Amino acid sequence: MKTPNRILVVDDKEYNRELMEAILSPQGYEVFLAADGVEALDTVAQILPDLVMLDVMMPVMDGFQVARQLKAHEETRGIPIVMVTALKDVTDRVNALEAGADDFLSKPVERIEVLARVRSLLKVKQYNDQTRRYQKELEEQVQLKTEQLRATLRNLQQATLETIYRLSRAAEYKDEDTHAHLFRMSHYAAAVARRLGHSSEQTRALLYAAPMHDVGKIGIPERILLKPGKLDAQEWDTMKKHTTIGVKILEGSQNDLMQLAEVIAHSHHEKWDGSGYPRGLAGEDIPIVGRISAIADVFDALTSKRPYKEPFSIEKSFSIIREGHGNHFDPLVVDAFFDISDEILEIKARFSDEHIEGIEDFVAALGKWG
Numbered sequence: 001m002k003t004p005n006r007i008l009v010v011d012d013k014e015y016n017r018e019l020m021e022a023i024l025s026p027q028g029y030e031v032f033l034a035a036d037g038v039e040a041l042d043t044v045a046q047i048l049p050d051l052v053m054l055d056v057m058m059p060v061m062d063g064f065q066v067a068r069q070l071k072a073h074e075e076t077r078g079i080p081i082v083m084v085t086a087l088k089d090v091t092d093r094v095n096a097l098e099a100g101a102d103d104f105l106s107k108p109v110e111r112i113e114v115l116a117r118v119r120s121l122l123k124v125k126q127y128n129d130q131t132r133r134y135q136k137e138l139e140e141q142v143q144l145k146t147e148q149l150r151a152t153l154r155n156l157q158q159a160t161l162e163t164i165y166r167l168s169r170a171a172e173y174k175d176e177d178t179h180a181h182l183f184r185m186s187h188y189a190a191a192v193a194r195r196l197g198h199s200s201e202q203t204r205a206l207l208y209a210a211p212m213h214d215v216g217k218i219g220i221p222e223r224i225l226l227k228p229g230k231l232d233a234q235e236w237d238t239m240k241k242h243t244t245i246g247v248k249i250l251e252g253s254q255n256d257l258m259q260l261a262e263v264i265a266h267s268h269h270e271k272w273d274g275s276g277y278p279r280g281l282a283g284e285d286i287p288i289v290g291r292i293s294a295i296a297d298v299f300d301a302l303t304s305k306r307p308y309k310e311p312f313s314i315e316k317s318f319s320i321i322r323e324g325h326g327n328h329f330d331p332l333v334v335d336a337f338f339d340i341s342d343e344i345l346e347i348k349a350r351f352s353d354e355h356i357e358g359i360e361d362f363v364a365a366l367g368k369w370g
């Protein structure tokens with residue numbers, strides 16, 4: 001059964017309240033009565049009526065004030081108000097409209113007129129309620145879909161990062177490098193890029209793509225990768241191929257990150273003076289991400305244990321990097337690196353070989369960057 005509409009009648013005169021109740025109750029409306037403005041607001045808060053019939057002239061708080069209060073609050077704004085007034089003055093009507101009245105009735109009230117007004121306002125209220133409910137439902141649906149989309153994106157991002165990690169690990173697996181190298185190298189590179197003024201999107205892309213710089217090592221024999229002594233000329237030529245093998249693995253992708261990884265794999269062993277490999281590019285012909293990755297990769301190699309060497313001290317490593325200013329490395333990149341040397345050392349401490357567990361750490365470390 002449909003719940004009856006609730007109508008609150010507010011009037012300081014008992015006779016008027018009873019008259020209104022006598023008109024409305026037989027029509028099936030549930031009628032509530034209030035003798036002044038304060039009582040009216042209390043009742044509204046309790047029952048949230050569908051309509052308020054409001055006398056204008058009342059002691060303590062008049063009808064204008066009550067109307068203003070009702071229209072000022074979100075929960076009660078939609079309740080239609082009929083001002084019941086003996087005043088025929090235009091100014092009063094304007095005041096009532098300004099206070100938020102939706103309609104008027106003149107005293108003495110006529111039964112037929114009361115019922116006609118009430119019905120039409122209740123219809124409008126019902127329509128407005130429906131529209132509001134529909135709008136709310138839509139908003140909730142949009143919010144739900146947005147959250148689902150966000151979760152999917154997070155998932156996708158996680159999958160991408162995990163793929164990067166596993167691909168990079170595949171290459172490192174043959175090497176003696178610990179996977180902490182991937183964290184440190186990519187974070188050094190991103191920190192330097194940020195210092196050089198790269199946007200946060202570019203910096204983040206570099207952070208994600210840099211771990212794949214040595215992916216081509218997967219194609220290099222272990223006897224060369226793990227050789228404790230110096231490589232002979234032929235072995236060295238083979239070793240250099242990890243850059244172009246990396247390109248072969250990464251090339252042809254439509255994905256921005258993979259394209260960036262390809263550029264890094266190709267260019268991270270180029271040197272500023274043109275003496276690097278595989279293409280012998282010089283200066284700004286070397287992609288900036290390659291110039292940045294070079295310093296990040298070399299600094300980590302210097303400060304880490306390798307098959308052919310013990311880790312160098314920070315001081316010695318810093319001085320080797322400094323010596324590379326303008327010959328091995330882009331001078332501006334070296335300057336940026338030393339500008340943030342504290343941050344570089346923080347990254348080194350944060351991703352020490354003992355502290356890094358695996359994939360969760362990797363995804364978390366990349367995800368938190370910003």
Ligand SMILES: [Fe+2]
Binds near residue numbers: 213269
């Ligand atoms: Fe490399």
